[in-house]
Amino acid sequence: MLVFKRLAAVAVVIGALAIGALMAGGETAFAAFGQAVPWQFGFQDAATPIMEEITSFHDFLLYVITAISAFVLILLVVVIVRFNARANPTPSRVTHNTTLEVIWTVVPIVILALIVIPSFNLLFHQINTPPADITVKATGKQWYWTYSYPDNGKFEFDSLMLQEKDRKPEQPRLLAVDNELVVPINKIVRVQVIGAEVIHSFTVPSFGIRIDAVPGRLNETWFKATREGVYYGQCSELCGKDHAFMPIAVRVVSEQAFNEWVDAANKRPDWKTTGVERTAPTAVANVADAIVADANQSAAR
Numbered sequence: 201m202l203v204f205k206r207l208a209a210v211a212v213v214i215g216a217l218a219i220g221a222l223m224a225g226g227e228t229a230f231a232a233f234g235q236a237v238p239w240q241f242g243f244q245d246a247a248t249p250i251m252e253e254i255t256s257f258h259d260f261l262l263y264v265i266t267a268i269s270a271f272v273l274i275l276l277v278v279v280i281v282r283f284n285a286r287a288n289p290t291p292s293r294v295t296h297n298t299t300l301e302v303i304w305t306v307v308p309i310v311i312l313a314l315i316v317i318p319s320f321n322l323l324f325h326q327i328n329t330p331p332a333d334i335t336v337k338a339t340g341k342q343w344y345w346t347y348s349y350p351d352n353g354k355f356e357f358d359s360l361m362l363q364e365k366d367r368k369p370e371q372p373r374l375l376a377v378d379n380e381l382v383v384p385i386n387k388i389v390r391v392q393v394i395g396a397e398v399i400h401s402f403t404v405p406s407f408g409i410r411i412d413a414v415p416g417r418l419n420e421t422w423f424k425a426t427r428e429g430v431y432y433g434q435c436s437e438l439c440g441k442d443h444a445f446m447p448i449a450v451r452v453v454s455e456q457a458f459n460e461w462v463d464a465a466n467k468r469p470d471w472k473t474t475g476v477e478r479t480a481p482t483a484v485a486n487v488a489d490a491i492v493a494d495a496n497q498s499a500a501r
Contacts, residue, residue, distance in 0.1 A: 234406055234431040235372050244406045247431055247452070248423045251408030253322050260318065264311065326408075329422040332390035336381065340393070340400030340413035340435065343442035347381050352462045355471040361445050374444070375432040380451040384458035385428050393419045398440060404433035404448055412437060425452040 233245045246252040282288065339346040341358075348356040362376045383389045393402045395413040403410040407423040425431070433448035453461070465471055 234429050235375060236405075236432075246408070247406040247425050247427050247429070248408055249426070250322075250326060250423065251406060253325060254408045257318050257322050261315065264315065268311075326421075329390055329420060330388050332422065333387040334383065335390045335392065336383065337392045337394070338381070338402050338413065339396055340398075340402065340439070340446075341396045342398065342440055343435075343446045345381075345402075345446070345448060346396075347379075349462070349465075353466040355465045355468060357465075357471045359449070361447050372432060375434070375447045375449065377447055377449040380430065380449040382451045382453060382458060382461050383425060384455045385425055385452050387455070388422060388424050390420060390422050393421065399437050400435045400439045400446070401437035402433070402448065403436040404431055404450055406431045407433075407450070410436055425450075428452045428454065 234247070236244065243251070243255055243258070246255050283291075334349070335351045337348045337350060339348075344358055344360045346356060346358050357379050359377045359379045359381065361374065362371065362378055364373070366378070367373065367376055391402065391409070391411075393411050393413045394417065395415040397415060399415070400413040401410060402413055402421075404423070407425065409421045409423050411419050411421040413419065429452055431450045431452065433450075435443060435446040435448070437443075439446070
């Protein structure tokens with residue numbers, strides 16, 4: 201009885217902590233759109249079909265392991281109650297039960313088969329890139345990202361984390377960057393990833409993508425963003441002293457806005473310099489404002 205009382209006390213404490221976390225976090229206790237939030241539970245909101253499939257597979261596995269855990273717990277309770285020394289002073293001498301042995305062999309096989317089918321389906325969708333509408337190359341450097349658009353011109357730019365003095369109140373700390381990766385909505389974006397000096401990892405949770413950036417090796421992944429907005433990620437490989445300050449910001453815009461942004465980007469001479477260590481240019485947060493700014497600069501010159 202003492203054991204049951206202690207288990208009950210632990211369960212009460214865990215429940216109280218969970219309720220407190222929910223109350224402290226309020227609505228932000230659940231997954232956020234495009235970035236993590238305090239007291240977040242679960243994944244970030246899915247913004248691509250792949251992430252939706254990952255979330256669905258995760259939820260399916262959660263039901264499976266919950267059912268297995270509950271079944272095992274029930275068996276343990278039955279054994280504790282019915283087959284303890286006081287309730288069953290004369291133990292059974294049975295050593296084999298053919299039916300039971302067949303069941304506990306066949307049932308796990310069926311469960312694994314149910315798991316492996318959606319698992320292989322998800323893996324196939326992740327590693328097979330469909331015909332791409334746009335290609336982006338992301339190069340991991342120490343400690344920032346450099347992006348280029350081979351299909352849309354010769355421009356290239358660096359993306360560095362915003363310093364606290366440059367960050368606007370609505371921009372997330374340690375995630376906002378000076379130059380965001382801009383992509384069009386509902387288009388297949390092929391991302392080619394490589395490392396310049398050490399291994400990095402290009403990761404955007406809302407897109408369901410994570411792939412290593414290895415020096416001398418061009419890796420590839422893809423995504424199709426279905427909602428406009430800004431989505432954040434970080435380097436997910438221990439890459440050195442500034443590993444924690446190497447964020448990724450992807451802005452998803454309409455196709456028209458993307459085309460306007462590309463036109464404006466191709467007119468920026470500071471974005472056509474490659475292979476030179478430099479401070480990244482000012483952020484392009486709003487496509488229309490960027491075009492107006494470029495036009496004003498040209499007129500001033």
